[in-house]
Amino acid sequence: MQSRKDPVFLEERVEAFLGSFLEQLKAMSDNDFHVRRKGLIVKKLEKAKNLAEETGDYWGQIRSGYYNFSQGKLHRCESRREQSIIPSDEIDAAALETITKMQVLEMYEKYLLPKGLSRRTLAVHMISRRLEAPLPLPGETIEIVDIPAFKMSLDSTPGATPVGLHETSIPGSRM
Numbered sequence: 001m002q003s004r005k006d007p008v009f010l011e012e013r014v015e016a017f018l019g020s021f022l023e024q025l026k027a028m029s030d031n032d033f034h035v036r037r038k039g040l041i042v043k044k045l046e047k048a049k050n051l052a053e054e055t056g057d058y059w060g061q062i063r064s065g066y067y068n069f070s071q072g073k074l075h076r077c078e079s080r081r082e083q084s085i086i087p088s089d090e091i092d093a094a095a096l097e098t099i100t101k102m103q104v105l106e107m108y109e110k111y112l113l114p115k116g117l118s119r120r121t122l123a124v125h126m127i128s129r130r131l132e133a134p135l136p137l138p139g140e141t142i143e144i145v146d147i148p149a150f151k152m153s154l155d156s157t158p159g160a161t162p163v164g165l166h167e168t169s170i171p172g173s174r175m
Contacts, residue, residue, distance in 0.1 A: 007125035015114055022108060025101075033101045044093045065148075 003010055028036075048054035061067055110116050146151045 007123075011123055011125075018112055018114065022113060023106075025105060025108060028101070030101060033104075037096055037099065039095045041096050044089045045097070 048057070110118050113119065
């Protein structure tokens with residue numbers, strides 16, 4: 001999220017939203033839940049409408065540096081002898097068909113609410129230089145100017161690594 005507000009303020013607003021949305025979720029009728037679930041299933045199964053949408057997905061992978069062009073699109077099914085490729089969107093849609101409002105509420109209370117038993121959060125505060133009231137920065141603050149170089153310097157996340165070699169299917173290609 002991007003704002004000229006203080007990151008702590010924004011984090012407090014997110015927490016307030018999570019608490020208030022639980023009430024909306026509880027108040028939702030079973031029919032309304034069913035309609036919303038069906039809408040999500042339709043959205044999951046929706047194919048790219050045009051070349052711009054499809055290339056946008058590919059450019060996102062290129063910009064990220066991971067080059068996993070099938071990310072979010074394919075799932076290897078190892079339960080059969082042969083490895084068939086099943087679109088993961090179809091797997092997600094099938095799982096959504098069986099989910100109940102009660103399961104969503106249980107998951108929400110366990111993982112998303114501030115007092116949830118299994119809740120874990122990670123907040124990265126990036127402070128805008130255009131902040132309305134500049135905050136004093138802690139002494140251990142590090143300003144990261146070159147993001148790829150910073151990532152490569154870390155032991156745990158050395159930076160993007162391509163998924164693997166991609167073979168071309170163009171006959172007569174030298175690649």
